[in-house]
Amino acid sequence: MNIKLNQVRKQIKGQDILKNINIAIDEVGIYAVLGPNGAGKTTFMHVMAGLSTWDGGTVEVNGESPFDNASILRHICFIQESDNFKPTLKVKDVLKHVEAFYPNLNRELLHRLVKEYDLPLNKRLIELSKGMNSALNMSIGLASRAPLTIFDEPYIGMDATARKKLYKEIIDDYVDHPRIILFSTHFIEETESIFEHAIFVNHGQVLLQEPVEELAERALRITGPTDAMKTIDRSVYKIISEDSFLSELNVGIFLDKGQKLELPMNCSVQSLPLQEFFIDYTAKEQSVI
Ligand SMILES: Nc1ncnc2c1ncn2[C@@H]1O[C@H](COP(=O)(O)OP(=O)(O)OP(=O)(O)O)[C@@H](O)[C@H]1O
Numbered sequence: 001m002n003i004k005l006n007q008v009r010k011q012i013k014g015q016d017i018l019k020n021i022n023i024a025i026d027e028v029g030i031y032a033v034l035g036p037n038g039a040g041k042t043t044f045m046h047v048m049a050g051l052s053t054w055d056g057g058t059v060e061v062n063g064e065s066p067f068d069n070a071s072i073l074r075h076i077c078f079i080q081e082s083d084n085f086k087p088t089l090k091v092k093d094v095l096k097h098v099e100a101f102y103p104n105l106n107r108e109l110l111h112r113l114v115k116e117y118d119l120p121l122n123k124r125l126i127e128l129s130k131g132m133n134s135a136l137n138m139s140i141g142l143a144s145r146a147p148l149t150i151f152d153e154p155y156i157g158m159d160a161t162a163r164k165k166l167y168k169e170i171i172d173d174y175v176d177h178p179r180i181i182l183f184s185t186h187f188i189e190e191t192e193s194i195f196e197h198a199i200f201v202n203h204g205q206v207l208l209q210e211p212v213e214e215l216a217e218r219a220l221r222i223t224g225p226t227d228a229m230k231t232i233d234r235s236v237y238k239i240i241s242e243d244s245f246l247s248e249l250n251v252g253i254f255l256d257k258g259q260k261l262e263l264p265m266n267c268s269v270q271s272l273p274l275q276e277f278f279i280d281y282t283a284k285e286q287s288v289i
Contacts, residue, residue, distance in 0.1 A: 001075065001147035001180055002026035003048055007057035010043060010204075017043050018054065019204040025180060030170070030194055032212075033184040034278050035201035041184045042080070044201060045150050048182075049078040061148065074103055077146035079137045079154045087126040091119055091136060102144040110143035113169065117162065130157025138166055142173055150182045163187075167194050188275035198274060200282065207285050212274065218255040219277040223248055224267025231264045241280040252280045 003025040010018040017040055025031070035041045046052035047059055050066025050073055059065060066072045085094045095114065099105055114121070117135035125133060134155050141149055155163050171194055174181065182199075185191050198215060200207040210218075219240075222229065229249035237259075241252035252272055255261060263269055272280070 001062060002060075003148065003180070004060045005044075005048060005057065006060075008044075008047060008054050008059055009056035010047060010052075010054045012043070017204050018047065020057070021047075021204070021206055023199070023206050023209060027197075028178040028180055029196040030174060030181045030183060031197040031199055032188070032191065032195040032274070033182050033199050033201060034188060034274075035184075036282060037186075039202045040204040041201050042152055043204075044206075045078070045152055045182060045184065049076045049148070049150055051078060074101065075146055076148045076150070077102060077141050077144035078150045078152070079141035080152040081154060081156050082133070084137050084140075085125060088124055090122055090124050091128070092121040094125065094136070094140070095121075098140050098144065102146055104145040104147070106143050106145055109145075109173065110139060113139035113143060116165075131159060131162060132157075134158045135162055135166075142169055145173075145177050145179065148180045148182075150184075152184045153186065155187075163190070167191060170194055188278060189273070192274045195274070198278075200278060202282055202285060208281070215274065215277060216271040218257070218259075219272040219281070220253050220255065220261065220269050221272050221276075222251045222253060222261075222263065222267055222269050224264060225249075228264040228266050233262075237261075238284075240277075240284045252277070254281060 005021050005023050008018055008021040021044055033041050033045065043052065047054045050069055053067060061072050064072055066076065095110060099107055117139060119132055119136055134157055138154055141151055141154065155166065158166065183191065195212050197211050199209045222232065226244065226247055226249045229251060232251060238254045239251060240254050243250050261269065
């Protein structure tokens, strides 16, 4: 599966919500879609999944527009926080529906997850707790094995144990059945280990799309005595954060591709965790826009 959005714009009620989105995804992987509240993540992923129109630019999934395109839509599973299915349906009816709809769906996996999450087949969705609804949605998303699977903050109400199980299930299933999985989350710290790629969205634009491994090499925290740290040439590096503690200075740096760091004497360097990098980078970009 490959996805290409070129100069995509979308207005809602006269407001520019997506502004020239450019992105190409043609590699299988688990992608984190990160952005502050209201950044445009859901809108961007709706457009990509053919669930919403756009006002300018092109959206292509396997070379075709996904909007209203039945043959493409069977290969895209979009799981959102709520309202995925009619609330009056029983769990067993939802299962039957998705089994018939998604050609790659693995029935055995679906029913195992439903059993392990203790979901009652004869209850209507409206009678399930928030966490149970989320567990059902996640089970469907995972078992769909759709070549493009999108989870948009899907774990509302799921407790820590259920979420931990979910992350493990995603990894285990992905290893044997690689596909493109987009996962939008505000729980970056606890999900960080499942991501291979990061996409940052803010103000209706894609700010960054990088493999997480590469970010670990380029997004760095340098720590050392203030005097030594002052020798860092600020015209050479992109500084994204700075704070001091006692006689030490911490500086967050985002190296350009291929750029080498000259580490001052007596200073140490480590990779910035994804969450910290996201917060610092987004704040920095915000101050520039
Ligand atoms: N139906 C709508 N009517 C008016 N404004 C809308 C509508 N849908 C989205 N928006 C606006 O579009 C912007 C982007 O919303 P979107 O839901 O895509 O953001 P998000 O990044 O998913 O946010 P969050 O992390 O809070 O879920 C917001 O400013 C939102 O108010």
